[in-house]
């Protein structure tokens with residue numbers, strides 16, 4: 001086997017960013033800085049952005065490349081990641097390197113099927129793409145006649161070849177990312193984060209559009225145990241893999257819940273409590289420079305998420321409320337929760353304050369008048385101010 005001339009580099013492909021016009025540079029810089037932050041603990045890397053692609057090179061061999069690639073693929077703005085051999089040279093060298101690369105993919109005792117797919121960026125190169133594929137494919141097959149056979153329809157392995165002006169690439173793996181836009185390019189929002197399945201997914205979705213998030217959790221100890229709070233913090237921690245650093249505001253909601261329970265008709269308790277959450281959240285959002293509230297609500301999922309209930313809830317705030325799950329089926333939300341790794345934590349059985357205080361039959365179509373009547377006589381501003389003074393701020 002010839003001495004290798006290649007460098008092992010991680011190639012990361014950008015998606016929507018490449019459609020940006022004048023401010024594309026800002027998006028790219030943010031993407032690079034988000035990736036650097038995710039890789040900081042894994043060693044030292046050089047990250048360069050060239051021709052709509054990012055090249056990530058470990059500066060020493062110490063890094064676990066699988067971990068590096070997973071982390072890069074998880075950064076919003078990345079479409080896919082491949083470990084590639086990159087080298088310079090002529091056609092003979094390309095063939096030699098491709099044969100050596102194929103050698104790393106063999107599995108003892110198995111015959112694998114393969115095909116070659118070539119792309120030619122350098123139109124001066126003497127062979128066309130199909131000619132490159134057939135030249136490389138032929139050489140690979142001659143080198144490993146027992147271990148490989150050709151199948152162009154459903155191969156076990158695809159050997160990708162790229163011929164560019166100043167380098168060749170050979171690779172076979174494509175690890176898919178979450179696409180989207182880099183966190184930090186889409187403004188700031190405040191996520192109402194409960195211990196359930198939905199709100200972490202809602203946070204993930206907004207972050208995937210570039211939104212930077214803070215979170216607020218309403219805790220009603222001892223009606224909700226501190227285990228419920230730990231669970232929310234664990235969810236927030238899991239989200240930081242996608243969102244970057246996050247601040248969680250834990251509001252002591254106990255006194256307020258008791259006041260509402262003693263004051264409101266039971267069938268309006270859930271709505272009244274959600275309206276209070278919104279008011280308090282809006283105050284926090286103002287202070288923290290967040291322009292929207294984000295919740296995990298989905299139309300019709302439960303009584304407090306009918307159109308009437310959502311409208312009644314929104315009325316108490318000026319800020320837009322983003323509900324990225326509004327049109328999603330619960331099963332799709334669950335699938336996404338599994339994929340992003342929050343599901344197992346979400347289904348741990350700690351109650352949240354809404355389940356403790358919830359009425360048997362909450363009003364499903366509350367009007368604004370119903371809500372106003374339920375709150376009549378309450379010192380709303382005073383209650384909001386009191387709760388706002390009991391906030392624990394936790395930085396993750």
Ligand code: ATP
Pocket residue numbers: 191192193194195196197198199200216217218219277294295296297301302304352353354
């Ligand atoms: P989730 O699965 O996110 O808990 P859910 O389907 O249980 O949602 P609700 O309990 O009605 O629905 O809550 C609707 C939304 O209100 C949640 O997605 C979340 O954004 C917010 N929310 C509910 N309870 C709390 C809480 N204790 N602290 C912060 N936000 C909350």
Ligand code: MG
Pocket residue numbers: 194195196197352354
């Ligand atoms: Mg819930």
